[in-house]
Amino acid sequence: MGDEEVKLFRTWSSPYALRIVWALKLKGVEYETIYEEVSHKSDLLIGYNPIHKKVPVLVHNGKPIAESLVILEYIDETWKQHPLLSDQPHQRALARFWAKFGDEKVLPAIWEAFTKQGKEQEEALSTAVENLKYLEEELKGKKLFGGEEIGLVDIALGWLANLVSVFEEITGLKLIPEEKFPLLFNWMQVFADIPVIKESWPPRDKLVAKFHSIREASLAKEAEKDK
Numbered sequence: 001m002g003d004e005e006v007k008l009f010r011t012w013s014s015p016y017a018l019r020i021v022w023a024l025k026l027k028g029v030e031y032e033t034i035y036e037e038v039s040h041k042s043d044l045l046i047g048y049n050p051i052h053k054k055v056p057v058l059v060h061n062g063k064p065i066a067e068s069l070v071i072l073e074y075i076d077e078t079w080k081q082h083p084l085l086s087d088q089p090h091q092r093a094l095a096r097f098w099a100k101f102g103d104e105k106v107l108p109a110i111w112e113a114f115t116k117q118g119k120e121q122e123e124a125l126s127t128a129v130e131n132l133k134y135l136e137e138e139l140k141g142k143k144l145f146g147g148e149e150i151g152l153v154d155i156a157l158g159w160l161a162n163l164v165s166v167f168e169e170i171t172g173l174k175l176i177p178e179e180k181f182p183l184l185f186n187w188m189q190v191f192a193d194i195p196v197i198k199e200s201w202p203p204r205d206k207l208v209a210k211f212h213s214i215r216e217a218s219l220a221k222e223a224e225k226d227k
């Protein structure tokens, strides 16, 4: 293991890249971090991920892998300690289902609720609530999505624990109210409190400032369209 070269291209705030940080840390894999700026991507990053040109990219012994959920599975197959996926095919399939559901259904609705206002925001919020109900249901009888240990689904949904309260502070909306989603609310606290997760959380004030300006820019663009 000692002569392996593992490099992670990330930005300081990318929630997708944080998935990879968490997985590598949980597994105790040593790696080098290369910080990118989305507005100034390096040629190296673009060369490694020419199709999407996004972070994260993991480079293992010179071989690049892009797309966070794909990288997570690669990590789990390559470093066996602290497994993220079950050894049962059906359990593995379910975990992949929920990870995909998070990215395809939950994330876009919450992002719309965060970046829009008025009717569009209301609609996005009600879509988010419908989708979050499925996650609440999935947590019944479990502390974490992975059971007692962090699994792929916890890592894939980790951005909820990281960003929802930031979005709530900026918009004044309650996206995941405790009364409506007690299990999910508890999961967010439990997940955020796990030392490996806590220590790699980006600074909250920097996140608030960054996402505040993203929301402002998005609202200004919408206002421009309506003129």
Ligand SMILES: N[C@@H](CCC(=O)N[C@@H](CS)C(=O)NCC(=O)O)C(=O)O
Binding pocket: 011, 013, 014, 015, 016, 038, 053, 054, 055, 056, 066, 067, 068, 069
């Ligand atoms: N589906 C991708 C999404 C990655 C992504 O959207 N990364 C953002 C940062 S959060 C990025 O690199 N954006 C650069 C750009 O859009 O030009 C994944 O799961 O890795």
